[in-house]
Amino acid sequence: MRRLLLLAPVLFALPAMAQQQGDIAVTAPWTRAAGQNGTGAGFLAIANRGAAADRLVGASTPVARITEIHTHIREGDILRMRPVAAIDLPPGGTVTLQPGGFHLMLIGLKDPLIQGQAVPVSLRFERAGEVQVMLAVQPAGARGPMAHGH
Numbered sequence: 001m002r003r004l005l006l007l008a009p010v011l012f013a014l015p016a017m018a019q020q021q022g023d024i025a026v027t028a029p030w031t032r033a034a035g036q037n038g039t040g041a042g043f044l045a046i047a048n049r050g051a052a053a054d055r056l057v058g059a060s061t062p063v064a065r066i067t068e069i070h071t072h073i074r075e076g077d078i079l080r081m082r083p084v085a086a087i088d089l090p091p092g093g094t095v096t097l098q099p100g101g102f103h104l105m106l107i108g109l110k111d112p113l114i115q116g117q118a119v120p121v122s123l124r125f126e127r128a129g130e131v132q133v134m135l136a137v138q139p140a141g142a143r144g145p146m147a148h149g150h
């Protein structure tokens with residue numbers, strides 16, 4: 001019960017909300033339902049509205065033992081995940097973390113990710129600093145932030 005306090009119920013349509021910090025705006029943060037001790041994936045869109053390049057250099061969440069930034073690379077017919085040190089955010093550009101591409105990997109979940117709840121994540125940017133977002137938990141297998149209608 002102690003850790004469940006971190007998981008606030010989602011009562012509003014989170015994808016409509018943008019979390020802004022300096023020149024960085026994060027929209028539509030979401031994840032999928034996953035079991036305790038399993039692995040979760042975090043998805044969101046990051047817009048750099050500034051005139052200077054920035055980089056996403058790290059992320060953390062209290063619900064996972066380790067949070068990594070991953071990309072997918074194609075090896076023949078197989079898509080494999082690989083950790084990356086950072087994601088480049090060109091000035092005026094938007095980078096979307098989505099299934100099959102960049103994503104946050106939440107490794108060693110301390111609690112299950114339950115559909116309808118939200119998971120706090122702290123994103124760390126080279127220039128903009130820390131940005132707090134809440135990942136809305138969608139059903140297991142969801143392909144987008146609102147793949148499941150409410």
Ligand SMILES: [Cu+2]
Nearest residue numbers: 070081103105
């Ligand atoms: Cu991954």
